[in-house]
Amino acid sequence: MRRHACLARVFMSLSLATAVTLAARAGSACGYHDDVTMARGILNWAYPDALHVLGSISSAVADRRLPAPSPAGAPPDLFGARYRETVKALEQLAKALGAAGEARPLSFSLVLIEPMLWTRFEFGEKRMRLRVHATGPERDELVLVSGEVVIDEIASGRLTIGKAHRLGLMRLYGPAVRQAQFLLAYAWIGQRPLAAATPEHTQTGSRSQQGPAPLAAATAGADIRRQSNCWGERRTACPLDH
Amino acid sequence: MTKTLLYGTALTSLAIGLALPALAQDTGTLDQRKAEEAQRRPPAYSPYVGRDFPTRPFFGDTHLHTSFSMDAGAFGARIAPRDAYRFARGEEITSNTGQPVKLSRPLDFLVVADHSDNMGFFPDLFAGKPNLLADPTGRQWYDMIQSGKGADAAMAIIVAFSHATFPKDLMYFPGTPAYHSAWQDTIDAAEEYNAPGRFTAFIGFEWTSNTGGNNLHRNVIFRDNGDKASQVEPFTVYPPYGSDNPAELWKWMQAYETKTGGNVLAIAHNGNLSNGLMFPVVEAFGKKLDSEYAETRAKWERLYEATQTKGTGEAHPFLSPNDEFAAFEIWDKGNLDGSVAKTKEMLEFEYARSAYKNGLKLEKELGTNPYTFGLVGSSDAHTGLAAMEEDNFFGKTVPQEPSPHRMMEAFINNPKTGVKVMDWEVSASGYAAVWSRENTRESLWDAMERKETYATTGPRMIVRFFGGWDFVQQDAQDRLPARIGYGKGVPMGGDLSAAPGGKAPTFLVAALKDPIGANLDRYQIVKGWLDADGSLHEKVYDVAWSGGRKPGGDGKLPPVGNTVDEPNATWTNTIGAPELIAVWEDPEFDATQPAFYYGRVIEIPTPRWTAYDGKRFGVKPLPGATMTVTERAYTSPIWYRPKP
Numbered sequence: 001m002r003r004h005a006c007l008a009r010v011f012m013s014l015s016l017a018t019a020v021t022l023a024a025r026a027g028s029a030c031g032y033h034d035d036v037t038m039a040r041g042i043l044n045w046a047y048p049d050a051l052h053v054l055g056s057i058s059s060a061v062a063d064r065r066l067p068a069p070s071p072a073g074a075p076p077d078l079f080g081a082r083y084r085e086t087v088k089a090l091e092q093l094a095k096a097l098g099a100a101g102e103a104r105p106l107s108f109s110l111v112l113i114e115p116m117l118w119t120r121f122e123f124g125e126k127r128m129r130l131r132v133h134a135t136g137p138e139r140d141e142l143v144l145v146s147g148e149v150v151i152d153e154i155a156s157g158r159l160t161i162g163k164a165h166r167l168g169l170m171r172l173y174g175p176a177v178r179q180a181q182f183l184l185a186y187a188w189i190g191q192r193p194l195a196a197a198t199p200e201h202t203q204t205g206s207r208s209q210q211g212p213a214p215l216a217a218a219t220a221g222a223d224i225r226r227q228s229n230c231w232g233e234r235r236t237a238c239p240l241d242h
Numbered sequence: 243m244t245k246t247l248l249y250g251t252a253l254t255s256l257a258i259g260l261a262l263p264a265l266a267q268d269t270g271t272l273d274q275r276k277a278e279e280a281q282r283r284p285p286a287y288s289p290y291v292g293r294d295f296p297t298r299p300f301f302g303d304t305h306l307h308t309s310f311s312m313d314a315g316a317f318g319a320r321i322a323p324r325d326a327y328r329f330a331r332g333e334e335i336t337s338n339t340g341q342p343v344k345l346s347r348p349l350d351f352l353v354v355a356d357h358s359d360n361m362g363f364f365p366d367l368f369a370g371k372p373n374l375l376a377d378p379t380g381r382q383w384y385d386m387i388q389s390g391k392g393a394d395a396a397m398a399i400i401v402a403f404s405h406a407t408f409p410k411d412l413m414y415f416p417g418t419p420a421y422h423s424a425w426q427d428t429i430d431a432a433e434e435y436n437a438p439g440r441f442t443a444f445i446g447f448e449w450t451s452n453t454g455g456n457n458l459h460r461n462v463i464f465r466d467n468g469d470k471a472s473q474v475e476p477f478t479v480y481p482p483y484g485s486d487n488p489a490e491l492w493k494w495m496q497a498y499e500t501k502t503g504g505n506v507l508a509i510a511h512n513g514n515l516s517n518g519l520m521f522p523v524v525e526a527f528g529k530k531l532d533s534e535y536a537e538t539r540a541k542w543e544r545l546y547e548a549t550q551t552k553g554t555g556e557a558h559p560f561l562s563p564n565d566e567f568a569a570f571e572i573w574d575k576g577n578l579d580g581s582v583a584k585t586k587e588m589l590e591f592e593y594a595r596s597a598y599k600n601g602l603k604l605e606k607e608l609g610t611n612p613y614t615f616g617l618v619g620s621s622d623a624h625t626g627l628a629a630m631e632e633d634n635f636f637g638k639t640v641p642q643e644p645s646p647h648r649m650m651e652a653f654i655n656n657p658k659t660g661v662k663v664m665d666w667e668v669s670a671s672g673y674a675a676v677w678s679r680e681n682t683r684e685s686l687w688d689a690m691e692r693k694e695t696y697a698t699t700g701p702r703m704i705v706r707f708f709g710g711w712d713f714v715q716q717d718a719q720d721r722l723p724a725r726i727g728y729g730k731g732v733p734m735g736g737d738l739s740a741a742p743g744g745k746a747p748t749f750l751v752a753a754l755k756d757p758i759g760a761n762l763d764r765y766q767i768v769k770g771w772l773d774a775d776g777s778l779h780e781k782v783y784d785v786a787w788s789g790g791r792k793p794g795g796d797g798k799l800p801p802v803g804n805t806v807d808e809p810n811a812t813w814t815n816t817i818g819a820p821e822l823i824a825v826w827e828d829p830e831f832d833a834t835q836p837a838f839y840y841g842r843v844i845e846i847p848t849p850r851w852t853a854y855d856g857k858r859f860g861v862k863p864l865p866g867a868t869m870t871v872t873e874r875a876y877t878s879p880i881w882y883r884p885k886p
Contacts, residue, residue, distance in 0.1 A: 037641055041316050041396070041641075042395065045364065046387045048320070055643070057645070
């Protein structure tokens with residue numbers, strides 16, 4: 001989980017008592033707003049009890065079933081290595097999902113709760129398209145809430161989607177039928193390490209609605225480097241800067 | 243200095259007294275008829291017949307936020323007042339992050355003190371209350387949330403607030419039906435869970451003056467039931483409905499009492515993030531301090547929150563360099579939002595001890611001491627969970643509920659000022675202990691009003707503190723010191739005046755460990771006084787301690803030791819004492835000099851919540867993170883005033 005804002009700052013932001021004060025210095029004092037914390041908090045309302053995933057992750061770490069976070073004092077992730085790892089895991093997951101099931105796959109959105117990173121899994125007629133860093137889900141769409149560390153485990157073949165769901169490490173929201181369909185089709189994924197991704201199916205970038213972009217190009221491009229700030233010490237408004 | 247140490251006395255001795263009518267102030271109603279009757283009546287077999295003073299402290303939290311607070315809701319708190327009461331009275335519930343949670347023991351009382359500004363906004367927005375949906379912007383936000391754009395909605399809400407473009411019709415202000423509904427729901431929850439004699443659910447709110455990021459919050463607590471509390475709506479900050487000036491809050495409190503015949507009191511928030519504004523000595527809000535200010539503040543602000551999750555505000559090592567226990571859970575880097583860094587000059591006007599000292603001086607100037615407040619601790623948790631035990635700490639806000647990450651991140655981080663407070667610095671503190679005769683709103687509130695309270699940083703040690711002129715060493719050997727204490731003196735929060743000729747004040751002090759907690763290291767008395775030259779002084783006396791330690795040449799008692807195994811988050815009660823009791827006489831008393839005395843009880847070192855987290859989650863602490871804690875209690879003072 002990334003750095004979160006101070007209570008006071010959020011209260012300052014939300015308190016009418018200080019609205020005028022803030023308005024006067026919004027340009028100078030809001031640079032430290034940590035929207036991730038707010039976005040995560042709102043998620044608990046918009047998708048009731050979505051933050052219970054955090055509790056499940058905590059329990060799993062305590063049970064040593066999930067790895068602990070990077071040790072204190074580890075160098076900051078200035079170059080977005082963690083982000084790239086997550087994108088890789090998402091790509092592997094997307095590929096596995098696209099290859100699974102005989103029925104027409106479901107499009108859905110996944111939010112990874114630590115960085116509040118939204119990803120859309122869009123299934124077209126011929127191929128699956130992954131949009132990392134999407135703005136959010138579509139209306140009435142199936143929404144998955146989970147964690148980076150959970151997706152890593154699924155991609156590594158150490159945890160299935162079904163078990164993640166049973167353990168509360170992945171929560172599903174949306175029409176009940178779609179939830180059931182999703183689990184029916186994909187619960188087994190994660191039984192073994194997921195295959196390498198197909199890069200051309202991945203699209204990254206919060207503003208990039210321009211169609212698929214090769215992962216290599218995206219990784220090398222300015223867009224991905226800009227986003228890598230989301231994983232470094234100085235990340236500010238990444239998920240909400242769309 | 244005289245000391246008496248006794249060990250092995252029955253653990254109930256502090257909490258029980260014999261059948262003496264209350265002789266100390268405010269502890270009972272003794273009139274001539276009752277006194278004569280007591281004299282005539284032969285002693286009953288039961289030594290407790292007719293006892294009329296508090297026999298046990300009730301533990302609770304006077305400062306808890308739920309989802310009704312705007313900021314708590316924004317952080318994801320979904321626990322509402324009713325669940326907060328359920329948890330406080332001992333039920334197991336599920337935390338905001340889905341973790342089962344239960345207190346080691348029920349609390350006796352709770353004040354749900356949600357921020358009065360925008361109280362109830364978040365639950366209503368997400369519930370799609372008609373009043374919010376009637377406004378186009380409210381409708382838009384609601385639709386965004388429903389369509390999965392909750393994060394964008396959050397951002398839109400933030401921007402609307404910060405740019406003062408928040409639609410007027412959406413504001414939860416006093417006088418609006420929506421606000422009234424939220425306040426009534428707060429009242430209803432308290433009424434529903436208030437169980438006289440078993441659990442007290444107070445009606446209250448937090449008034450949140452925060453101009454410039456300087457924390458001047460106050461918690462307002464009603465003595466009354468909903469029939470009176472519902473006749474008003476809470477005082478807020480944003481004009482024209484409210485004000486950020488505490489003097490305006492006091493006017494509101496007076497108006498409430500006048501209108502309803504009820505009673506309210508205020509508890510000032512820990513002042514450590516006020517950047518020198520909590521305890522002014524010259525002027526406040528542009529107005530020079532005068533007798534009216536002093537009288538009004540002393541009347542309404544009966545208590546002070548000496549310790550909470552955002553640190554402890556009893557004393558600061560810069561102000562009290564000779565106090566080796568002053569550097570405890572200190573937050574002294576800036577104000578509440580980190581927008582202004584702290585300077586040393588601010589500290590004097592933020593901490594309880596210096597306020598007590600300055601109060602002596604102000605009394606001489608103004609005729610009234612504005613800072614005669616008692617002490618409590620409380621959580622200020624924004625989770626709906628008053629869980630402040632080191633091994634059961636559910637954080638200050640939802641992001642700080644137990645997780646492998648919470649030791650690693652920053653709570654305040656303002657790059658512009660360099661003010662940074664890490665999450666590991668958040669304290670698992672505190673609770674309020676109230677010496678009340680009954681567990682009812684009225685009785686507890688009356689005890690708060692007379693300041694018969696003490697603060698704890700979490701443990702539930704039992705602490706007695708009596709002052710008088712006639713305590714003798716033998717009193718410390720009585721197995722019922724309360725009987726002696728109330729009979730010969732005044733309890734914490736009381737006053738002594740006009741010393742009898744040739745006498746110095748004596749204090750009967752006693753403390754019992756938390757039954758499931760750590761042993762005690764020492765009981766100290768902190769004295770402050772104003773000398774004839776107008777100079778202020780303070781001194782900390784060790785008056786009772788464990789073991790056979792002897793003060794060194796510098797007068798300091800050697801440390802009690804440390805049994806904490808940090809990696810395993812364990813300790814043993816092989817050091818310290820389960821109880822401490824003594825009679826102490828002030829060896830440096832000058833009857834012409836006003837003074838205050840309060841008790842401080844220190845536990846032996848125990849694992850801090852960071853140690854428990856480190857073990858549970860297998861994470862290593864950040865360099866500099868504190869892993870042990872010496873829990874403590876602070877009593878309300880007893881003041882001495884010379885003859886006028």
